[in-house]
Every structure is written in C-alpha cells, then in structure tokens.
Amino acid sequence: MPLVYAAVIPPPWANPDLNPCARQSRGWQVLFWPPDKKCYKIFKVGYPCPDGMELSPATSRNGKELYAECRCPPGQAFSIEEGKCFQLFTPGPCQQGSYFGSDGEYKNNVTTSIQRLGSCKQIATCPDVHSIFWIKDGKCYQKLTKGPCAKGQLLTMTTGNKLPVCACDKRKELRQFRARDGRCYQHFTRGPCKEKGTLFLPDGTCGCHSFLPHYHKQTDKCFELGTVGPCSKGEIFTVLPQTNNGGCMCKPGNIRYLDNPFCHRPFTRGPCKASHILFNQTHCLPQPCEKGELYYPDEDSCFKIGSRGPCPAGRIISFDFDTRPSIDGVSYNGVCMCETKNCIDENAVNISDDKEQEIGKEEERMTKKSRNKDISEENVKCDSDRGQIRYKSGCFKIYSHDPCEEGAWLVPTKRKEDEDFVGICECTPGHVKKEKIVENRLESECLSQTSILADYLKMNFTVSQRM
Incomplete structure (x- = not known):
C-alpha cells in the first residue's frame, strides 16, 4: 500500500515576513497592529478596534502583504449612519416596526476583506392578517405555527418592537401550546407525542378522535394534515373536498x-x-x-x-x-x-423593447379571447396532443390556473361517454370548495384548509369536550 502524506498549510498571518508577531510563541494567534506597533490576539473584539468590532486579518490581492482590519463579527453588519456594528434581523438602532437588515457586502480594491453593511428596513406585511412576515427568508407564515422555527418553538412577535420571533415562553398566547416537556407545539401535529397515530390536542394530551378531519378510517389513526401520513408516493394526507374527511390525494x-x-x-x-x-x-x-x-x-x-x-x-x-x-x-x-440577483429591478429599468413586446402579446391574447367569444362552444376544437382542452369558448392547458378562480385549476371531464373531454375548474389539492349565498345567488370559492380548519376544529373539539 503506498504511503499517503498530508500537510497543514499555515495561514498567511503565520508568516513572519508578513506578520512580525508570528515570531513570538503561538505567534499565529496574534496580529501586528501598525498604529501602536503591538501584537493583539486575532479576532479580539474591542480595543484596538472600536467597541463591537473584531481584529481580523486581510491579505493584499497579490498575497504579498498582510493587513490588520477592524470588521463586524459574524452575523452582524456595519451601520454607516451609526458608525458601529449591529446584529442582523434585530431591532438594532431602528424604530418600532423596522429591523436592522443587510445591504450587501462592501469590497475594497486593496485587500481581500469583505465588510457587510446594513441599515434599518421596514417590516413587510402579509396579505393574510393572521400571518407574520419572516424577515430572514422573506416569506409569510401563519402566526402561532411552527413555520420557520426549530422544534419546540412557535412563531409570534416581540412585545416591544413587534419583530417576528420564534419563542416558547410564559406569555399568554403561548400557554395553551406548552406541553409537559416545556416546549411549545402546534395543535393537531405530532408535537411531543410518542405513540404513532396520535396528535397533540388543545387540552395538552396526545390522542386521536374519529370526529377530527385528521382521522384516517382505514388505519384507525390520526395523522398531521399536509404530511405523507399513511399515503403512497407523491400523495399527501389532507382534507378531501368531497367528504371533508381526511384522506390521500396527489400533493400539489x-x-x-x-x-x-x-x-x-x-x-x-x-x-x-x-x-x-x-x-x-x-x-x-x-x-x-x-x-x-x-x-x-x-x-x-x-x-x-x-x-x-x-x-x-x-x-x-x-x-x-x-x-x-x-x-x-x-x-x-x-x-x-x-x-442575476436583482433581475426584477433590472427589468423595471430596462423595459423599452421588452415592454412593447409584452404589450403586443397581451393585445394578441385579448384579440384571440374576443374572437373566441364569437365562436360557438361546440365548434371549438383544441389540440389534445399539446395538452389543451376546451373550457367555455377557449382552449387552455390541462391543469393550468389561467381561466379559473384563485385556488382552482382546469381538470378534464366528460358530460357523456361519447363526447370529447371538456375542462371544468376544480379546487387544487390543499383547497376546499365552499358554497355560500350572495345576493340570492349561490357562489362557490376554493379556500385554503388553514382558514376553514380553524373554525371546524374549534367547533367540533369544543362540542366533544362537553359530551
């Protein structure tokens, strides 16, 4: 067997020609600071750097010179207005309703160092009043759900600055979600439950009831909605639109x-x-x-x-x-x-030719749409080889959302056995059809499970507790 040799390459600041302090014992752990010609421990926070900044090494772009610089520690950014470092995604120096966020990285032309800059930014709001905007990924999550949080914590907001935060403390809104292990879990999830087929219930116990939409009759167990549960590959366990009971269907x-x-x-x-x-x-x-x-x-x-x-x-x-x-x-x-990262901004500035093309395409689509209205539905022939299907007086892609309302897509169906397939709008997986009377007219809409499930569970679970 051939011998394998390995070597550890020392960092640039271990070179005495670049860092005079490297000649000392454990010299690779200290840096030479030119203003007072003394040696200081690498990554030391504070003096000789300003408060909150750390002493960091940086080589010249040709690698022949070494510099000692003051930079913000990891997870922080430098505020030009305040002249100091602040932790990212915290209130920092900002007013209520704002947070300290990243403005990107600054690179100079002399060294290889990178300084992250930051400033105060307004917290975005979500379309759903019951959702919270998570500033770290720019997404909206339902309040008091696990969302982007670690296991045992739920998403809420700080009492002062109203910043989104993952927590499990003694505040009133979180008490009902606390389990015996001291962590917080969303109701009707596995939570702290060890036994398969049981869920964490609002009374703080682990159990399963047949009246819950989470109940799966074939296995006599309960499963968390939106998970694989007892389902096959490519399916999720969800509320079935036909029965409002739990079952398996293709995931979105x-x-x-x-x-x-x-x-x-x-x-x-x-x-x-x-x-x-x-x-x-x-x-x-x-x-x-x-x-x-x-x-x-x-x-x-x-x-x-x-x-x-x-x-x-x-x-x-x-x-x-x-x-x-x-x-x-x-x-x-x-x-x-x-x-590129900012392609949306580039499009907003550089729209002359492309905007005209988009307007032209939109006019063409509108013209086709108006022509289709004049054509009898029965005479419309769609190219099935291209996955098209007739819907009213136009041709659309199967499973497209274009002609349907929000939360619905176009699916094929037959009125009679000897007729061609036509399209109808049905709720997509994860949405449930609900009907209501509006001005003496029956209207239907596709609602997300989250919005209807809360009322359903609240009503049924309260009733069951009284029984």
Whole structure:
C-alpha cells in the first residue's frame, strides 16, 4: 500500500515576513497592529478596534502583504449612519416596526476583506392578517405555527418592537401550546407525542378522535394534515373536498397517471417507459428535447439551458428546482429563472423593447379571447396532443390556473361517454370548495384548509369536550 502524506498549510498571518508577531510563541494567534506597533490576539473584539468590532486579518490581492482590519463579527453588519456594528434581523438602532437588515457586502480594491453593511428596513406585511412576515427568508407564515422555527418553538412577535420571533415562553398566547416537556407545539401535529397515530390536542394530551378531519378510517389513526401520513408516493394526507374527511390525494404539483397507485411530477419519467415523460393524467410522450435542452410547456418547445428562450429580459431557461431528482426523478421541465440577483429591478429599468413586446402579446391574447367569444362552444376544437382542452369558448392547458378562480385549476371531464373531454375548474389539492349565498345567488370559492380548519376544529373539539 503506498504511503499517503498530508500537510497543514499555515495561514498567511503565520508568516513572519508578513506578520512580525508570528515570531513570538503561538505567534499565529496574534496580529501586528501598525498604529501602536503591538501584537493583539486575532479576532479580539474591542480595543484596538472600536467597541463591537473584531481584529481580523486581510491579505493584499497579490498575497504579498498582510493587513490588520477592524470588521463586524459574524452575523452582524456595519451601520454607516451609526458608525458601529449591529446584529442582523434585530431591532438594532431602528424604530418600532423596522429591523436592522443587510445591504450587501462592501469590497475594497486593496485587500481581500469583505465588510457587510446594513441599515434599518421596514417590516413587510402579509396579505393574510393572521400571518407574520419572516424577515430572514422573506416569506409569510401563519402566526402561532411552527413555520420557520426549530422544534419546540412557535412563531409570534416581540412585545416591544413587534419583530417576528420564534419563542416558547410564559406569555399568554403561548400557554395553551406548552406541553409537559416545556416546549411549545402546534395543535393537531405530532408535537411531543410518542405513540404513532396520535396528535397533540388543545387540552395538552396526545390522542386521536374519529370526529377530527385528521382521522384516517382505514388505519384507525390520526395523522398531521399536509404530511405523507399513511399515503403512497407523491400523495399527501389532507382534507378531501368531497367528504371533508381526511384522506390521500396527489400533493400539489403531482398528478396521477390513469389508475396508477402513485402520483408523479409532470415532465419526469414517472410511470412511463424508458425515454418517455409523463405529460398529463392520460398521456406519456417520447422525451422531446435534445441533450442540454429543457421543455417549456407554455411554448410547447425545447430551449437550451441558460438561454433566454421565451423568458422576459433578465431571466433564462433553468431547471425546475421544485422537482427533487432523488425523489421525483429527473425533470425535463424548463422554467424562467433570474439571471442575476436583482433581475426584477433590472427589468423595471430596462423595459423599452421588452415592454412593447409584452404589450403586443397581451393585445394578441385579448384579440384571440374576443374572437373566441364569437365562436360557438361546440365548434371549438383544441389540440389534445399539446395538452389543451376546451373550457367555455377557449382552449387552455390541462391543469393550468389561467381561466379559473384563485385556488382552482382546469381538470378534464366528460358530460357523456361519447363526447370529447371538456375542462371544468376544480379546487387544487390543499383547497376546499365552499358554497355560500350572495345576493340570492349561490357562489362557490376554493379556500385554503388553514382558514376553514380553524373554525371546524374549534367547533367540533369544543362540542366533544362537553359530551
């Protein structure tokens, strides 16, 4: 067996030619500070640096010189207005309703150092009044749910600055979620429960009741909604629109091919034979693209990865990162992704030619739409090979959201056995159809489970407690 030799490469500040302090015992742990010509421990916070800043090494861009600089510690940024460092995503020096956030990194032309800058930013609000904007990822989460928090904590807001925070303390709104282990868990989740098929209930116990929508009759167990639960590959356990009871259905973004027991992502191989991709619920098609290309459904064409293709300015054809190859298989679905971090801003400034093209396309779509209105529904013929289906007097992609209300998509159905498929709008997985009377008219809408589940559980659980 051949011998393998390894060596540890010393950092630049261990070189006595660059750092005079390196000649001392443990000299690689200290830096030379030119103003007073003394040696100070590396990454020391405070003097000789200003309060809150740490002493850091930085080499010149050619690597021949070493500098000692004062920088903000990790997780902090420098406020130019205040002249000091503050922890990111905290109130910092900001007024109520604002937080101290990152403004990006500053690089100089002399050294390799990077200084993160920050300033006060307004906390965004969410469309749903019961949701909280999480400033670290820019997403909205329901208040008093786990959201982005670690296990045992729930999302709420600080009492003073009204900043989003993950907590489990003695404040009134969190008491009902505290379990015996001292942590906080969302009701009707696994929480601290050890026994399979039980959930953390509002009375602080672990259990399962048949009146809950979380109840699965076939297994006589309860499962958390929105999880795999007792379901097969590609399915989630959710409230079924037909019965308002818990059951398995394809998770969002997945479809079921014919009577296949599993659900798959469109434009992956799924249950299809080799060199074919799943196109819709009834069709497997030969893989249409060459190597290095992705299929763009809206154009029914293939485009090179990294090219602009049909995308607006500042965006390029890229992989569908919502599809996970290790779970869903390789996806041939192409999506438009930002070419740079600030492509939205670039589009807002650079819109002359592209805006005219977009307006032209919109006018063309409106013209087609008006023409379609004049055509009898029965005479409209749609290209089923391209995954189109007739809806009213127009042709639309199967499972598209365009002609339907929010929370619904277009699914195929037959009125009679000998007729062609037509499209109807049905609630997407995760949404439930609810009907109501508005001005003596029956109207329906697709509501998210979260909004209707709270009232349902509150009513039923209260009733059960009295029984």
